[in-house]
Amino acid sequence: MTDSFTPQLLDGLDNVTVDTHTTFADVTSLRLGGRPRAFVRCSTPEAVVEVVRRLDDTATSWLIVGGGSNLVVADGELDLVAVAVENKEVSLGDDGLVRAGAGAVWDDVVAAAVERGFGGIECLSGIPGSAGATPVQNVGAYGTEISDVLTRVRLYERATGETRWVPASELELAYRYSNLKFTGRAVVLEIELQLTTDGLSAPLRFGQLAGKTGERRDVRAVREEVLGLRRKKGMVLDPAEHDTWSAGSFFTNPIVSAEVADRVRDSVRADRGDDDADRMPAWEVAGGIKLSAAWLIERAGFPRGYPGKRSPVRLSTKHTLALTNRGSATSEELANLARTIRNGVVSVFGVELVPEPVWIGMEF
CATH class of the missing domain: 3.30.465.10 (Uridine Diphospho-n-acetylenolpyruvylglucosamine Reductase; domain 3)
Structure with a gap:
């Protein structure tokens, strides 16, 4: 089966609007991302089902979009259809x-x-x-x-x-x-x-x-x-405040073994002293010890606002777990900052942070 999608494929469907102008930058909380083949808005569950069924029948790549707060989407023209779920009852x-x-x-x-x-x-x-x-x-x-x-x-x-x-x-x-x-x-x-x-x-x-x-x-x-x-913490979206143009908490808190947690604490103790090491956030959970991603990021050398005011993407000035678009960023610039932070934490602590957002059209 080959992709034979055209906007006309969805003609005649109730509660469906097909838009070929909207970009992901228009709808995501990061204000980043390129243009899909179409942006299909569905105002009822039945409309969602019928749109997805028709897209699957034509082997068309598609992506469900809700509030757009958990997406990192590539720039440029994207070979997929965005299906906006808008049943709000x-x-x-x-x-x-x-x-x-x-x-x-x-x-x-x-x-x-x-x-x-x-x-x-x-x-x-x-x-x-x-x-x-x-x-x-x-x-x-x-x-x-x-x-x-x-x-x-x-x-x-x-x-x-x-x-x-x-x-x-x-x-x-x-x-x-x-x-x-x-x-x-x-x-x-x-x-x-x-x-x-x-x-x-x-x-x-x-x-x-x-x-x-x-x-x-x-x-x-x-x-x-x-x-x-x-x-x-800058975690309530404000369209007028770039410090909130983010995907929220960008990395999940890592769950590690007790041995790894002890190793991280010992490293902090050697580098920053007893007080900081003794305050290290660590919680026993199913599967091991949960550490604070934000705490690790700061101790790995990435303070709030990193890498500085001239950068189009930077850590929030309020919370190191939010990567922000300062108004003129590209998706690749954001991805590069995320990779830098991940690699830095690995280098210092041997712990790999995993991003929370879904990546579309690009690799982390």
């Missing part, structure tokens, strides 16, 4: 059951739940992107992951052509992982969450949040505190 039951279309803005879902006094996702406030992306990489922040509250997802299974609700237990959810990630086997159409209804947050697990570990606080207060912390 959100329903909230009195029992705390929340159902959201995959195209819903994730922070709008959080805000609506918090306004109703529903608890469980308040620590995920301010995360950019769409609701449909949250289960794909098991989005998490401040001690909470979507797997804590996700009950099921509605998927379009490409191999069978079926649309079905799948229990969260079938997704193999782990740290920044699901069996949907990188596989392309299915498209998320809707998600369903079970939240609490007593007006209190999930038990607090993160030291930067006020209150004792395990304490439950008013969901509205926790949301505002989380938003404040994210703003201080």
Whole structure:
């Protein structure tokens, strides 16, 4: 089967708009990326299914786009079709059951739940992107992951052509992982969450949040505190502020063996002294010890704002885990900075950082 795509392939479909002018730089939070063959906007789940089915039938390369906050896309003309999922309906039951279309803005879902006094996702406030992306990489922040509250997802299974609700237990959810990630086997159409209804947050697990570990606080207060912390780190997108033109946390926190963690700590102790080594963030998790990518980046010699004001791409001046476009960058310049940081951390600590964003049309 050969690719025979033309925009006319999608003529006559309800709730579908085909745009041949939009670029990825227009829609991604990094404001980077070239022009796809078409940008296809789908406002219902049924439209998404039919578009993907027709593209698969013609062997056309395609990419699902939600909020565009987790993509690093090559510059230039791209040999793929972007499928924008824009079904944005959100329903909230009195029992705390929340159902959201995959195209819903994730922070709008959080805000609506918090306004109703529903608890469980308040620590995920301010995360950019769409609701449909949250289960794909098991989005998490401040001690909470979507797997804590996700009950099921509605998927379009490409191999069978079926649309079905799948229990969260079938997704193999782990740290920044699901069996949907990188596989392309299915498209998320809707998600369903079970939240609490007593007006209190999930038990607090993160030291930067006020209150004792395990304490439950008013969901509205926790949301505002989380938003404040994210703003201080430049992690709430502001179109007028280049320090927020990023893909959020660019690298995942590495999980290493206890021996590697001890080696890193010893290296810091020798180079920076006991106080810094004793403060090294390290958490016991399934599979080993989780280290802080941001902490490693700084200790490897990459401070906030690196490599300096003249660079079109640099680390955020607020947080070393965000790589930012200062307004005139190219995707390759961003990729080069990411590689420099990865290689530097490997050289100093022997730990390889893995990027969170999905790379399209280019290699890391």
